[in-house]
Amino acid sequence: MRYEERAIGFDCGGDALFGILSLPAAPSVSRRGVLVVVGGPQVRTGSHRQFTLLARALAAAGTPVLRFDYRGMGDSEGAMRGFDSVDEDVRAAIDRFQQEVPGLEEIVLWGLCDGAAAGALYAPRDARVRGLVLLNPWVRTDEGxxxxxxxxxxxxxxxxxxxxxxxxxxxxxxxxxxxxxxxxxxxxxxxxQEAAQCGAALPERLHASLSRFPGKVLVLLSGADLTAQEFSVVAEAPHWRTLLATPRFARRTLPKADHTCSRREWHEQMTAWTAEWLAAW
Known part of the structure; x- marks a missing residue:
């Protein structure tokens, strides 16, 4: 299936945000769409066009995808903010996504690194979000x-x-x-107690958020990436093991891949896993 793309703009707190909407070329009623939540500082194309290629591949497979720039990043206006302060940006993007794609009811947030963390923190606050894809999620602490x-x-x-x-x-x-x-x-x-003073609360914040989120979650990990390895260490804790073992969680690891899946075969495998997971529910 082919795809088509168009640029869109929308408001967030008085600032203009801009994104690219990738749509299946064949007319269809899409109930589920993917919103790419970028990491920072990052723009909607992604490293080596990672998000662009992902969006086009998923759209060609029948799933509409929106990728956009946060306030203060890329083409968007406003002040730059951290990954845990972008709830308004994500909500505004979902609102516009639904306006552009009539019948869109379910949103899957797809994020890399702190974009994955941002999506995980946001998800339980919006009933429209039914799924999460977390690639090398950011759980950084000095101890971890x-x-x-x-x-x-x-x-x-x-x-x-x-x-x-x-x-x-x-x-x-x-x-x-x-x-x-x-x-x-x-x-x-x-x-x-000393580690907590260095920001060790982040893994627990993510655990609490994912515990409240009732939707499905796909965790994708790169075997040759320190961020992914840190998540794996965090995930060894009993409460994390219990959470990740529930049926709504799926986990895939690509042993030799780096943080952004920079090789073509790595990117295509992560994209294929995403497409298969989306089609399975």
């Missing part, structure tokens, strides 16, 4: 990043034959590496 680094980076380095060759030849800064390791280890082992 350190634990992910210990588990994934240092473990891999110890198994790297090249590292031991450098050590044996005297070309490795052993003292500097030891200092770095100690610093990471201290962050990973920081007491909970």
């Amino acid at each position: 990043a350190a634990r992910a680094t210990l588990k994934h980076y240092y473990r891999g380095r110890l198994l790297d034959a090249g590292l031991w060759k450098k050590i044996a030849s005297g070309r490795f800064d052993l003292l500097g590496a030891a200092r770095s390791f100690v610093g990471v280890a201290r962050s990973a082992l920081r007491p909970p």
Whole structure:
């Protein structure tokens, strides 16, 4: 199926926002649409046209997609804001999406990194949102990043034959590496009350929000990405394991992919997983 695109503008708090609507070319009544919630600082095209290609592929498969710029980003007016302060932007985009696509009843928010976090925080506040696709969701804390680094980076380095060759030849800064390791280890082992002062509430905010959200959730993770690895560490906690094990959650991992799925085969796999998931319910 082919697709067509058109630019649209809409108001949010007195500022003009702009986006691109991708529609199936064949006339159809679409009850479900995908709104791409970009990460920041980012614009509606995405890194290496990631969101553009995603929107076109989904539209060609029959699902309308809207991608837009937050206030203060890209072509949109207003002051730049953080990912946890874009509820008004997302709501205004959904309102306009429904105006442009008659009969649209269900919205799926698709986000990368802090765009995924923004979508997860927004979802339970709007009954029109029935689904979430979270690619490498942002749950960053100093403690969590350190634990992910210990588990994934240092473990891999110890198994790297090249590292031991450098050590044996005297070309490795052993003292500097030891200092770095100690610093990471201290962050990973920081007491909970001290970690909370460093922003450790974000994983719990996301957990609470996803627990309240009654819709379906697809979690997509890149195996070679620290942000995804940190989410995996967070997800090992008992309350996260319980939540993710419920039938409304699905999880897919692409082992060698980077944060933005920069290779064609990685992008196409993530897009295919999204399309299959959308068609399954």
